[in-house]
Amino acid sequence: MKRVYVNEQWCLGCHLCEYYCAFANSNETDMVKALKDIVIHPRIQIEQKDNISFAVSCRHCEEPLCVKGCITGALSINEGVISVDQNKCIGCFTCILCCPYGAISAGDESIIQKCELCTNNKHGSPHCVKGCPNNAIVFEER
């Protein structure tokens, strides 16, 4: 299955992936309209210390702890992609605690948000990857 992988060697710490992610999940068609004057909560985040940086987002584990831990069945695996059913999530945040990678975060309206490889928005494939200027994140089969 194709996943988002990180090439830490090429990450510039420019944070553009975060903005492309936030835009992709905004359901707006214009980036300015989507992101102007707001604080973004992207599903991919840059971790950075000194000269090292890399992007972190859901790895879509084959045996995901988050899905195991979900008490309402809101998290499920669909064709390899771990997705959230917003109607079922009650915002208990068990998954946030379970995820060893810190890839799940609290979203708006007291429910969780996570990377669904842009299968849940109009872009269809990871927008962070398209926005990365240096191939530091790639979407590929490995």
Place this chain on the structure above:
Amino acid sequence: MLKEGQIRIPSGCAISGIFSKSGKRVSGESIIKSIATMHDRSNGLGGGFAAYGIYPEYKDYYALHVFYDGDTSQEECEKFLERHFDIINLSKIPTRKTPRITDAPLIWRYFVTPLPTKLAESQLDEKEFTARCVMKINMGIDGAYVFSSGKNMGVFKAVGYPEDVGEFYKLEEYSGYCWTAHGRYPTNTPGWWGGAHPFALLDYSVVHNGEISSYDANRRTIEMYGYKCTLQTDTEVITYIIDYLNRKIGLSLEEISGVVAAPFWQVINSMPKEENEKYTYLRNVFSSLLITGPFSILVGFEGGMMALNDRLKLRSMVIGEKDDMVYAASEECAIRVIEENLDRVWSPKGGEAVIATLNRGVI
């Protein structure tokens, strides 16, 4: 208007050739008949013939055919010839009045052999000495133009339709084992007698149909080897290339076709190793003598004739065979008109040289 030599003139054309492998000498009538069939491929601005084996009585002498604009140029040229050659025989080339051929220059023929002292002094071989003298006359003597300089062969050309040119020169009175002919369709007027085909140097003569796109690349290369392209025609440069590669470098005609109409790399890459190396070598070493753009040529040389098309075959050419006779022409009709019952007739592929030579022991 600028004439050949002052400006580059492209032209379309008809060509035809007849060759007897057994060395049987045929009169000029057949070739005239053949080229006349393709009348529409010429526009009356140039026609000509090359004939081999026509001067058996003088076969050891260079036969120089010369156009003169007037007496002064003739005087000057003859002085030059006397200084460099032993002139065995000289005469006006016999012509017949015809209303369709006008404005004829003075046309003279000399059978010559280089003066031994001059030849020794030049440290050149006989052919090179003669070739250089021819070029010297053509470049240096205003109004004189040597248009044929081989042994036991001759070129006859003029402004006019080829069949009229044949009549003008009384070609029915000559007989040779090889004839080539040309009808010219230059894309400008006026056409000049020297600019008509065949173009010849020593024994090599070329008739050509096409307009080569590599002209200036070829010209600038061949001029580096001592040739001077005074006419700026494709035929001239092709003749020099063949003379250079054959006489000076020592490539065979088959190898020459691998230079001037080289196989494509994709073809070379699929050849067996030895062939592959040979053609790669030829294309590398003689890269600037590759000829591109459309051409079909007939090359006459001592004892043989080669027909060759450009690598894409952008000009028509048909070969016919009957017994010991080989025919080549732009159109099949030009062969059928003189030999209806051919043993074999085919269109050679682009870049595929068809070479006819006299059978062993003939002449």
Place this chain on the structure above:
Amino acid sequence: MGINYLYQEYEVSRNMDRCINCRVCERQCANEVHSFDKDKNIMRSDDVNCVNCHRCVALCPTRALKIVKTDHTFKENANWRGSIINEIYKQAESGAVLLSSMGNPNNYPVYFDKILLNASQVTNPSIDPLREPMETKVFLGSKPKSIQRDKDGRLINNLSCGIELSVPIMFSAMSYGSISYNAHESLARAAKEAGILYNTGEGGLHKDFYQYGSNTIVQVASGRFGVYKDYLEAGAAIEIKMGQGAKPGIGGHLPGAKIVGDISKTRMVPEGSDAISPAPHHDIYSIEDLRQLVYSLKETTNYKKPVIVKIAAVHNVAAIASGIARSGADIIAIDGFRGGTGAAPTRIRDNVGIPIELALASVDQRLRDEGIRDNVSIVVGGSIRNSSDIVKAIALGADCVYIGTAALLALGCHLCRSCQTGKCNWGIATQSPELVKRLNPDIGFKRLVNLVGAWEHEIKEMMGGMGINSIESLKGNRLMLRGVGLSEKELQILGIKHAGE
């Protein structure tokens, strides 16, 4: 601070309606132009440091940025132009030689732009490269004057060693040091992929890149940095650099600060010490000395590597080339006055040398006049900008071209001409690791391959239009060229006719 005589040349224009404060501009500008004002929650810029490299513009996700030329002006003066006045201010302040990078930007004639190509109409057919073979393979090197045959009459291959290229394009010399490791990797991998050669420049060859040896020209320059037997044997050809178009007659100077780590190792220069390339080779003060170096290199490599001699296009280039063609060299590379550089004295870059078009035309004709054109191949560089420049150069008589600036542009360079600062925001002309990593060779090499491939297509289209289906028939085919707006003298030197003739 005192008096600030200089006003910035460029201003950052930020469309506040579009800026989303993502701060990518701030993070990507090594010149620290951009900053975030937390109090006002807006981005600000300090235009003084802007070099107009467009890194921020290219990465801004909402296209909120553009760089504009300042409209601040001096009193108009056609003689004392603003740039001239500013240079005086700079020198009055620093007391130093002015330095510049990349090629001569001044308004001299570009002859390639005044030459037009031919196409077939009626009398011979144009050829469609999509339907017929269209060949661009070239061989570089000297050609034998005669053939030899074995006892069976077969031709013997008596060619001396040469170079085979799929297209007549090579990447010109840019040293490791002047450009980054990633830039070198991109060039090396692209050369291999495209079937062409790149050139190490004078900085030696990094051990990681020996694997691309068959696509590498190793350079021997006056500083001899990184030159040893393995290096000479690693490449497909050896280039002796006598001069460079951007700075004829001038050597080079890589400051000790840049001689660190791998660069020090590759150049074989101790860390921290300046790498100074002398203006001349101190073992070549004349043409016969050059011949000795040519043969020394050939001896060292067992006559298996062709030797290129690279010179800058200067006034008597034809006579110099004639000497080189008799020196045993296999290839002459000529670099025109617009050729690029990582750093050159501004006055030299902008005032020394001649246009490559004229140099090429006169060298090619001179070698033909002397009957020695076959001794050598001619490679030209010094601002080959696109495929039509290549076609024109070949029709003027070149065998192949070198591209340097165009290759760097493909890698992202925006010609800000600030290489000498070492702060290249595109990761090309820098050794700073956080900047170098901005050039991912996986992307860079592909962009170079794309460029060469695109030009190859265009060359084929133009050749096909002229009815030429193999590049060797284009070489020196000056009848395919016509000049527009050129004087008799210029036409004569170029050896071409005027349009309409």
